[in-house]
Amino acid sequence: MTESFRPFSLGTLAEPAGREFPALVVGDRVQEVSDLAPSVLALLQDWDDVLPALRQRAADGSGARPLDGFAVRAPLTPGQIFQAGANYRTHVIDLHVKHNPQLPEAQARADAAAVMDRRAADGQPFVFIGLPSAVTGPYDDVVLPPYSEQHDWELELAAVIGREAFRVDRAHALDHVAGYTIANDLTTRDLVFRKDIPELGADWFRAKNAPGFTPLGPWVVPAEFVEEHPHVTLRLNGQVMQDESTKDMIFDVAAIVAAAAEITPLRPGDLVLTGSPAGNGMAHGRLLRAGDVMEGTITGLGTQRTRVVSP
The missing domain is CATH 3.90.850.10 (Fumarylacetoacetase-like, C-terminal domain)
Structure with a gap:
């Protein structure tokens, strides 16, 4: 039986002052995950190692903040x-x-x-x-x-x-x-x-x-x-x-x-x-x-x- 996890997304958000950070998004709540990697691109470059941690944080939800108040940027700067x-x-x-x-x-x-x-x-x-x-x-x-x-x-x-x-x-x-x-x-x-x-x-x-x-x-x-x-x-x-x-x-x-x-x-x-x-x-x-x-x-x-x- 395949294990199921709480659905989440990844995005790049910006504070009113302009600082951008990678975020884990569940519904209308977000958690900064820059301690795992400085950007969504960097998360993808370490995907197998960070995916379990992202799943755990989505399930836990601690430290989540409302999405309102952050600007939503392109989720990543792609390579090719x-x-x-x-x-x-x-x-x-x-x-x-x-x-x-x-x-x-x-x-x-x-x-x-x-x-x-x-x-x-x-x-x-x-x-x-x-x-x-x-x-x-x-x-x-x-x-x-x-x-x-x-x-x-x-x-x-x-x-x-x-x-x-x-x-x-x-x-x-x-x-x-x-x-x-x-x-x-x-x-x-x-x-x-x-x-x-x-x-x-x-x-x-x-x-x-x-x-x-x-x-x-x-x-x-x-x-x-x-x-x-x-x-x-x-x-x-x-x-x-x-x-x-x-x-x-x-x-x-x-x-x-x-x-x-x-x-x-x-x-x-x-x-x-x-x-x-x-x-x-x-x-x-x-x-x-x-x-x-x-x-x-x-x-x-x-x-x-x-x-x-x-x-």
Whole structure:
């Protein structure tokens, strides 16, 4: 029988004077855990040793204080960020329809569905690199860069690495995941494909790495407390835009972690983003503009709320 523990999360909080510290969060109560490590990243780098102590403190609750009064920062400053593209079946089909207006919609959907079936059976996850400098807090404003008016949302489940992984197989990949958090992987749509050199394909550096283009958190929730297929929901100004279970993934979390780790070592504190479900602005014909408020929720991981502002 598997031993159960009181659910908890990890976050980075700031006092009114500005001092930041790693915190263990249970409900609306927090305990500082800087005696175990100076940051959430450092906790992850010593994950096997600190996890028992974190479980004990969550159960004990002594010294806990109300969460109110602390500012919530991004839960960690990641090392590497690995991002998965085109990983939700319905999302990919919707985008294929939008990018191929010359085709009858039924044909475009059928063509894309056939490609997705082949990918799931014989393909590999499409993984690329993001910049840690794009990370911002879960309640920070998102400043739209001035070089485009086609900025889009992409709410995603992000796996947080807690044990180094290099050339691990899919069956053991999740053993290297400490927990999960929420990432909104914002994209500038008109920069995805280069007009000057279309033969080179997607330019993810330009399209995804502006400052603040990866709102993260609020929390890192240990894997043992996260359900197998959480639900991803994004609301724009209160209206539901994305609302999908991770069951719609073409490649699951283990497959993406294993694919990234085949090429390079994944280290504690790295993030593996797992793709975005259907319901992006491109599909709705409604992209981000100043004054918008995005509210992103994933089952069991909390909610982030970010306001969009002009440059």
